[in-house]
Amino acid sequence: MKGFPDVRMRRLRATESLRKLTAMAMPGPEKFVWPIFVVPGKKRREAISAMPGQYRLSVDMLLRELEPVAAQSVGSVLLFGVPDAAGKDARGSGAFAPNGVVQQAIRAIRRAFPNLLVMSDVCLCAYTNHGHCGVLNKQGAVDNDPTLKLLANVAVSHAAAGAQIVAPSAMMDGQVAAIRSALDAAKFSDVGLMSYSSKFASAMYGPFREAEQSSPQSGDRRGYQGDAADLRAALRESALDEAEGADILMVKPALFYLDVITRLRERTDLPIAAYNVSGEYSMLLATAERGWGDLRAMVRESMLALTRAGADIIITYWAHRYQELIAS
Numbered sequence: 001m002k003g004f005p006d007v008r009m010r011r012l013r014a015t016e017s018l019r020k021l022t023a024m025a026m027p028g029p030e031k032f033v034w035p036i037f038v039v040p041g042k043k044r045r046e047a048i049s050a051m052p053g054q055y056r057l058s059v060d061m062l063l064r065e066l067e068p069v070a071a072q073s074v075g076s077v078l079l080f081g082v083p084d085a086a087g088k089d090a091r092g093s094g095a096f097a098p099n100g101v102v103q104q105a106i107r108a109i110r111r112a113f114p115n116l117l118v119m120s121d122v123c124l125c126a127y128t129n130h131g132h133c134g135v136l137n138k139q140g141a142v143d144n145d146p147t148l149k150l151l152a153n154v155a156v157s158h159a160a161a162g163a164q165i166v167a168p169s170a171m172m173d174g175q176v177a178a179i180r181s182a183l184d185a186a187k188f189s190d191v192g193l194m195s196y197s198s199k200f201a202s203a204m205y206g207p208f209r210e211a212e213q214s215s216p217q218s219g220d221r222r223g224y225q226g227d228a229a230d231l232r233a234a235l236r237e238s239a240l241d242e243a244e245g246a247d248i249l250m251v252k253p254a255l256f257y258l259d260v261i262t263r264l265r266e267r268t269d270l271p272i273a274a275y276n277v278s279g280e281y282s283m284l285l286a287t288a289e290r291g292w293g294d295l296r297a298m299v300r301e302s303m304l305a306l307t308r309a310g311a312d313i314i315i316t317y318w319a320h321r322y323q324e325l326i327a328s
């Protein structure tokens with residue numbers, strides 16, 4: 001290959017239209033998923049202090065908030081329930097109450113916004129009084145196998161309410177197979193399953209745990225979530241979830257794990273979702289607030305990074321501001 005002076009990289013960089021001609025396109029709004037927090041009651045819109053711009057919303061307020069989101073053609077929402085303290089118990093049974101807050105929200109969104117895909121997070125941590133993602137055994141450790149049935153109940157209750165995609169995030173072994181077979185047995189074979197397949201025990205979930213009031217009361221989640229220092233285990237987890245019947249795989253967090261997205265992209269033909277988590281969101285906001293960076297430019301650069309790494313679907317707290325922050 002010839003080099004300089006025959007080759008000049010700057011030739012195709014000289015103008016905006018030349019750059020656009022060769023560059024990757026920013027993904028459209030239909031590729032984005034907005035995570036939202038739903039609380040019981042009416043007229044509630046509570047600011048989450050660690051996530052400026054995000055709120056805990058009661059179903060009535062949520063519907064209002066979704067109007068501009070649907071108008072921008074944002075593809076999907078991912079629902080997280082935040083029950084009141086009275087709604088928590090040792091088994092997280094509020095998570096599969098037929099008239100629980102997530103179930104209500106799913107029904108209301110399906111009715112009001114038929115073109116918005118509804119995804120739901122399937123876990124127990126917001127509903128257990130100990131804050132872990134599964135039930136505890138006598139020693140206080142998270143007990144894998146008895147948790148599977150509960151997670152399956154949650155998924156089936158979301159499907160019954162109208163969720164089109166359920167997204168298990170508890171990191172229990174066998175959860176994808178357990179949920180798939182429970183959905184099929186309940187005649188929800190058409191409901192999709194997006195597995196939080198390569199999910200790491202991360203320091204970047206702090207703001208979310210404030211939003212969800214779901215921090216473990218004792219211990220941490222390293223006994224079930226992946227180790228940031230073990231790439232191969234993360235890839236095995238995704239392969240196992242694919243074999244168990246997942247329709248979509250996920251890497252979470254996203255920006256600190258671009259290598260995982262890329263490696264997974266080389267190994268699977270399933271769609272890959274990247275979950276741009278709460279800490280990644282708040283980090284950019286805090287930087288911009290201090291005048292240390294331009295928010296729109298940082299958001300766009302990070303969305304391109306996820307796309308370049310190989311993500312097909314982007315779950316991000318920026319999604320509701322697509323036109324303002326992401327669109328070209």
Ligand code: PBG
Binds near residue numbers: 206276279
């Ligand atoms: C809980 C869950 C978490 C997130 C999504 N589902 C927190 C955790 O695992 O502790 C994090 C999302 C975020 O930080 O934005 N199953």
Ligand code: ZN
Binds near residue numbers: 133170
């Ligand atoms: Zn959980």
